[in-house]
Amino acid sequence: MFQQILDPLFGSLALSALVAVIPLATLFVLLGVFRVKAWKASLVGLALSMILAAVVWRMPVPQVISGSLEGALYGIVPILWILVNALWIYRLTVVTGWFEVLGDRIRAISDDQRILAIIIAFCFGALLESLAGFGAPVAISIAMLIAAGMAPVKAAVVSLLANTAPVAFGAMAAPIIALSGVTGIDIHLLSQMAGRQTPFLAAFVPLILVLIVDGWRGVRQTWPVAVVAGIAFAVAQFVTANYIAVEITDVVAAVVTMLAVLVMLRFWKPKNAVTAGHAGPGETADALGGPAEGRTATTVVKVTEATAHIDRSTRSSGNLTWNAVMPYVVIIAVFSISQLPPVKAFLAAHATLSFAWPGLEITDSAGNAVGTAFKLGYIGTGGTLLLISGIIVAALYRMSARSAVAAYGTTLHQLRFTIVTVVAVLALAYVMNLSGQTHTLGAALAATGGLFALLSPAIGWLGVAITGSDTSSNALFGLLQATTAEKVGLDPVLMAATNSSAGVLGKMLSPQNLAVAAAAAGMAGKEGDLFRRLIWWSLGLLVVFTALIYLQSTPILGWMVPTS
Template identity: 65%
Template sequence: MFQQILDPIAGSLLLSALCAALPLALLFILLGVFRVKAPKAAIASLVLSLALAVIGWQMPLDQALSATAAGIFYGLFPILWILVNALWIYKLTVATPWFEVLGRTIRSISNDLRILAILIAFCFGALLESLAGFGAPVAISAAMLMAAGMKPLKSAIVSLLANTAPVAFGAMAAPIIALNGVTGLPLQDLSSMAGRQTPFIALIVPLLLVFIVDGKRGVKQTWPVALVAGAAFGASQFVTSNYLAVELTDVVAAVVTVAAVLLMLKVWQPAETVGVGGSAQTADVPAMVPPGGTLSGAGAAAESTTAAGGPRRSAAGTDAAGIPTDNTRPEPRQIWFAIAPYLIIIAVFSIAQIPAIKAWLGQVGSVTFAWPGLHIEDSAGKAVAATKFKLDHFKSTGTLLLLSGVLTMVLYKISASQGLRIYRETLVQLRWTIVTVTAVLGLSFVMNLSGQTTTLGFALASAGGFFALLSPLIGWIGVALTGSDTSSNSLFGQMQATAAEQTGLSPVLMAASNSSAGVMGKMLSLQNLAVASAAVGLDGAEGTLFRKLIGWSLALLALITVLIFLQSTPVLGWMVP
């Protein structure tokens, strides 16, 4: 039996905490200063944490290695099992003409760039974040905004800022599931708490988008639809994360918001329409395109169909750079087929939540076991919960996504060989992400099980009630440097919960805050900035984007910090589950 030591370095909590922080400091310095690739930085930090665990915290070597293996396993299942299958579904849609139909459907709705910023970057970007993540929402929405006539730099800025609202529940809630895994706090409590924080940011983001596109005039003329979008998204996030299924939070929010915006545009239009170059036209120019109509500059290629009823790919309707310019509105049947994968996901997850089915899946597909070789007690002599695993292989999010992908293949008539080829391509695309995530989870488990995280938590607890203001900053730094809310939660989730317990704050509140506040740093992460720059053809523009966005990132961080602080007091304490 290994018992964690709170102050192993010279009997000093301060010195021990400084040593415990070294793996995290190394990770940040390698990523942020020396710009070392994330996989190498994560592996180096893992090795240092292992050395500290064995030499400093006196953890037996076999248990330290077993803790590493446990972290790698948890990184593979359920985290990467979710990410791989989610990205696979997205790539299945891209491999068919239906993804182009989906993009054209959105572009056909309005010729007002302010409205398109909300629909493409905010709504469609959230839908992609719910499945693909890892920069895909930023890259695709930025290209689509450019196709609509927005300037490259502005397209990148809008897409990066819009990617803030859905990240905490992105990739089928992988960040919240990771937070549950490293802290042992109830998944539903963490989901509910995050769902009572992120909607306030969602309410503001559409207003910021129209301000970036068109300044004060944009806010003055389009605030009604921006508020509708923000309110619909925020309310959907709250309801789904608190009362339905955490995995579906972003999918439901994106679909509901698109519907709300479309209904709004049927009864209301802005006084002017702002198109290419920021030029304004009076409202008598229709912002809505009638079925079968085209927008200015749209490709005039006629639509043909395959024998299966789907649209046939054509080189027509694209510019020299390959960006689609065909904005004709598809037929209703084609629109339904284009959104079918997302409807399938909603249906599969909804059926899995039916009490009888949920109970059956839990009985036949759930195994709880103690991880081999781990026999650990905390400094108070209590067994550490993280040594036990619950494997929900049938009802896990990743498995349900795999089923959704198979159903999508059947609907789109994708052959088994093509589906397997795309799955293999997905694994190849994510190969370095897999290394990074498993290394970060290994680092997290070693720090947690050796006692390094507990030492850090006790040291931070000396800040007292001030920790409620410090907690969001920790999450923000984690996401800005690692580029992943999932990785940040894995690194800091347990530390946040430990510090909260020592200061008399709610562990659920502080752990969820790591995720909710952390997403404000996503727009500044190097990997997201690089993706955005490449997507709009501005190689080397990362520094410019960083300078344009850091003010917005810090402002949003300050806003949610105030909210979290109030939730830690009697003023808004009633919001904590």
């Protein structure tokens, strides 16, 4: 039996907290200052956390190793299992040529750059974030906007800022799933809370995008469609996160918003369109796994008649739009079926393996048992549902088994460094949590009292700004937020969800995301220019968002916090 020690270093909580922060500080310095690859920095951070757990917090070495393995497995299932299969579906649409068709259909809707900023960067970007995430939405949106005639710098700024509201539920809700894993808080409660925070951000993002594209004139002339897009996304995100399924929150929100914008444009259009000449042939930038690996991995994929597996009869028929959006419809259908009461009950009873993790017997500093049970979902989990969706999509696209498997292999190859990063970060988080390092940090932060509600959003913001990943930030700081909240009398669900919701505002400034955007816009080496254009938007939105979180921590908006 191992009992956690709150102040292991000379009985000093302050000194112990300073030592506990070493693995995180080292990880951030390696990423942000020395630009070390994320997978290498994560392994260094993991090694430091394990050494401190054994030497300073006096956790038995076998339990340190066992705890790291538990975290690593959680990084693989469910997080990487979801991410790999989601990106595989995206890859299927690319290699078959239907992704390019979807881009063409979107660009044909309007030639007004302000409208395209909403449709491409906000709506379509959110759809990509729901599946691909990790930089793909930014890179692809930039390429499409430049192809539609938008200046590269403006396209980059618009795409980076648009990639905020969907991030908390991106990659089939990988951030929320990771948050639930490290905090032990029910995923549905976290989904509900995040779904009562990020919609407020989503409601205003389209207005900000048209402001960036065309100034206040753009806001005056296009505010009706911007408001419709923002409200549609906010409402759909709220409803899906609270009442349907967390994994498909962004898919539903993006599809609903796209439909709302299309319907509105049939009856209303801005009087004076802001257009530009076509910048060149349509190209899509593929950044699978770029930011999470701490590197610029933007690859331009050109889909031509010779390489796309779309026969001319299909291309000339009225099935173009249906085939282009079909993968997202399949995903929604599969996940919706899994949520039907009989199916959900069956999966809960027969498709989850629960067991006590071997070699871990832990109590906290007060002598209370620390939960070490591991739940392994193998059918009803989001990754398996995505695998089923991908098989259906491949069949409907009439792909050969060899082509589909080859696409899967390509996805695994492109994510090889991301896989190492995610496994290492989750292992690091579990070691810090199980050894007591996180509780030491939480106890030190508890000195801020009720003002922690003002500090909490900044912690999430900093985590994403440095790591470039809401999933990684949640793994590192999720339990810290929940632990500190309990100590100061705040709701742990609120503070844990805040780490994810506020963190999205730091993604536009992360070095990895800026590098992907600069490469996609042909501005390699000018990441600083993008940073300067976005820093005040990021900080300004963080201040406003912090005010919302503080009100949710008080009786004024406290009724918004869900209860179990």
